[in-house]
Structures are given as C-alpha cells and as structure tokens.
Amino acid sequence: MMCNEVQTVGALSAVNRGFMATVAPAFEQNLEHSTCTYCGQCVAVCPTGALTEVDHTPDVLRALADPSKTVVVQTAPAVRAALGEMFGMEPGTLVTGKMVTALRALGFDYVFDTDFAADLTIMEEGTELLDRLTRHLKGDKTARLPILTSCCPGWVNFFEEYFPDLKDVPSTAKSPQQMFGAIAKTYFADKIKVDRKDLVVVSIMPCLAKKYECQREEFSVDGNRDVDFSISTRELGAFIKQANLDLNNLEENDFDAPMGESTGAGVIFGNTGGVIEAAVRTAYEVYTGKKLEKIDFDVLRGLDGVRSATIDFNGLPINIGIAHGLGNARKLLDEVRSGKSMFHAIEVMACPGGCIGGGGQPLHHGNSDIIKARAAAIYAEDKKKPLRKSHENPFIIKLYKEFLGKPNSEIAHHLLHTHYFDKKKKIVVKQ
C-alpha cells in the first residue's frame, strides 16, 4: 500500500471489517490529526477514485471576478509536462506556451513562472550549501552536513513528524512556491503599486502538500498569505475545460516579465535529481570560479529510488545523495541520524519520480512510462533554454541588485528563509 509501504508514513490503514470496512486514519479522525504529510500519493493511486483533493478553484474564481484584486499566477515546472494529458495529448507533450495563453484567457492579470523562484531558491540554497561546506572544511563543528533540500512540502512535513531531532539539517531556504509569494507581495507589489492585500497570488502545482504549505502561519503577514491559493494540475485542467477552452487549439505565448523569466536550472526542479543538479551547476561555478564545461549531469538523473554520485569540484569531491519517495528518504535520514551518512548534500522529493509524479498531477494509473515521458519533456525544455544556470538569470541578478543585496543577506533571510517545527505526536502522561 502506498501510504504504508512506499511512503512509510502509515497515516491510512484498512479499518473495521466486512461491510463496514474503509480506508481511514487511526481512530477515524481527520487527516490533520494523523501523521499524514499531504503528499497526495493516496489520491494519485486510489483504485476507485474515492480520494480527491480539496478544490480551491472556487476561491480562485472569486478572486478573478473581484475587480479590486490584481491576480498573479505562478506555474510549477512539472505542470507543463503533464497538463496536456488531460486534453488527449501524448504523455510528455510540453504545453508551456498554450498553458500561458489559457491562464491569460481565464483572466489572470500576470502569468508568471515558479521556475523564476526556483532560480532564486538555487541562489539561496546553493549559497547556504557552500557556506556550510567551507565552514565544515575549516573544522567548524556547528556547520552541519549533509545539507538537505527543502523545496518539497511533503518532505518537510515528513521530517517534522519523524525526524524532528534533525530539523537543523535541512536548508532553511523556503520552497520556490513560497519564495515566489514572498517576492510577489513585496518587491513586485511595490513595483506595480498595489497593496499586498489587493494582490492575490495563485499557484498551479503538481502537488497537494502545496495547499497545506501555503496555509502555514509563518508564510503570512498579518493574516495575509504570501500565496493565497494553490490548485493542482488536475484542478487547472478542469478549470480550463469549464471555461470551454481547448488547450490543443490555443496559440503559444510567453510568460510575463519579470517573474516569468527562468533558466533551464529552474525547469528541472520538477524531476527527481533536478534540484540538486541545478544547485551543482551554480555551486560549481561559484566555488571553483571556473565555467562548467558540461551542463548536463547524467549521473544525477534516473528513476532509481536512492541514487548517489560524486561530483569533482576542482579537486574537492562532493558526495551527493538523492531519494524520491518518502520510504527511500527515510533510509538516508536514518543514516544521517546515526552519523553514518557520507553525503555533503541530499535531495529529497516525497513523490516517486519527483514533482512530475506528484499527487496533484493527471492520474497515471501506475504506468511508469508516463512518468518517464514527463521527465524527458522536462529535460528537453531545459536543453532548449538559452540560459541554463540560475545565477545567469538576468532578472535574478537584477532582483539582487535592486532589492535583496546578495544571497543570504538580512532581507533575503527575512523573506526567503524559514525554520522548522517539532511536530512529532507526543504521548500525554497524567502527572
């Protein structure tokens, strides 16, 4: 079973017997009281279609219909590689341009790309990695390695529940979704002279945990969320159909500037291994001061559940671990906990395949060829991009120049970093 064996979360089980039998959390309480990480894989594999996400499309519609609101949308990398499937296209068809047209037609005022924020994530996370690495090499015991990626909200929920003792190990960088929201509601809101309360940020995500993430209290200012609503690829597909648009026949358009510009490094965030590959592309050049000769890191790609590779940083070997699926992540985390981990950096994505196999994607009914086709589409989009390293994104450079200063600056820390909580369920003992 997905929840127990693949993810090792164990939020759901078969309970009761006979006609009363159902799949439910312990004591049939709501999921929020269980160990659920909201990865959404139960929804992705439910054989009867009984499980669904909470639909936030009506909230988005209300915002679009409100003339006093400026509505901004961001789309995650994995969405463009799967949305076409809902309109009869072959798996692996990229619909980036058509999706942009559809979103404009639906009434969004600005159509932006989460990939922009993915580039920003690399700037912050990559800098943090190099900082911890150099301090560690100098013998600073407080610089903990390995550093773990923190883009995946299902994964964040998982370690807060099961490994709270390691909560200072993951990068403090927020996920691209939340970085986007934080920049949209400060820098961008100022630019277009709209109060943050009148700016609605919507995200299109391949993910159901993103719905929870955007509702975390620490990601809002005076009750106004950085990302107001998150809807899944499936919800967007249904929304487009509801508006009587046929994605097949739409022309292709580009994202709006400035938060729609991204490099190939931002695109590959959708695949397992992609975040760490993007980080390596930037960290290598920053650390060694040399230009990367080969941008594609084939050793970091593939669909094996746990992978490892050593990348040569000009004589310094950097050990990298990659896990997708929470059960695989648990294996690497157990090693970290027991001090046996030989990695400098570990990337984790909660869903098998990474975001392309996310709980909010069009259903693939366990067909791994579909996952492979989506992964290939993501790498193809990366290859097409003229710029493929996050630190070369001219809009990212401009953002630091105009607003953030440098990576991990005070304002960057305030807007783009977070902290984690111990959410392990405690047993209450009577005194």
Place this chain on the structure above:
Amino acid sequence: MSSIKIELRQEDVNKIKDICASFKNDPQELINVLHKCQEHFGYLPAEVQEVVSNELVIPVAKIYGVVTFYSFFTMTPKGKHPISICMGTACYVRGAEKVLDEFKKELGLQVGQTSADGKFSLSSLRCVGACGLAPVVMVGDKTYGRVAPDDVRSILKEYD
C-alpha cells in the same frame, strides 16, 4: 468508532512498555501484545494503542485497523458485569434476538456500549458451546440457559 479520551499515568505507560518488551518489541507480535494490554486495561483506548505504536514501531492507523478488525478487541471499557447474548445458530432460532432486544430496552444500550455508571456492558457473541441450553446469556462468568425475554428483568435484578 469514537473512543473515550483518557490520560495514561506513567505506571500505565511503563506497563505497556513492559508488555511490549516481553515480546522483544517484535512488530509481528502485535496481536499478542494487544491481548495482554486488553487483559490489563480491560479495553484498548486510543492512548494505549499510541504507546504500542511507539514501542513496536507500527503506524497507529495499522494498529487501529487490527483492533477494529477483530471483534475480541474493544475500545470501550467493559462494564463491571459484561452481558453477552449468544447469537449462534441454535440460540438464534430459539429466540435470542428477542432476548437481546429486551436487554437493549431494559438497559437503554446498543450492542458494544457500556452503561454510564459502568455497571453493565452489552455484547453479542457466537456460540458458547452450550446449544442444549439455547438461548444462552452470560453475565460475567455466570451462564443462564433457556432465557426468555420475560426473564431479563429478573436476571438484571441479581446485580443490583
């Protein structure tokens, strides 16, 4: 099934830990552990299952699945005098259902419930192996044979 919220005392937690340890914290021994816990506490409230979950490293949802699957396990405390009505074939054809209905009416309880004062709990079971005495009712360890609905009130009176 909702459960009654209780707070475990430290000695209760220790008792559960001891039980788990006596089975070497082996997750395969879950059912034996639950048997022992129910023997000690009389029932298996959520809090007990949570401690077992921690000790055996089994998701609590899975334990709850086992507890709700087997009719022997219960999450409501049994009354001081647990009443069981046999609903096996022989008892059933000789009118056990009418007897059960009478108990339900007299006590104001459904099967699986315990009276507010904790005195009686009502359950049904399958065949106690005394078909010659059908229909059979058990109160605690005492067996009543050939019970008619009219006898119910006098049986309950014995426990006043």
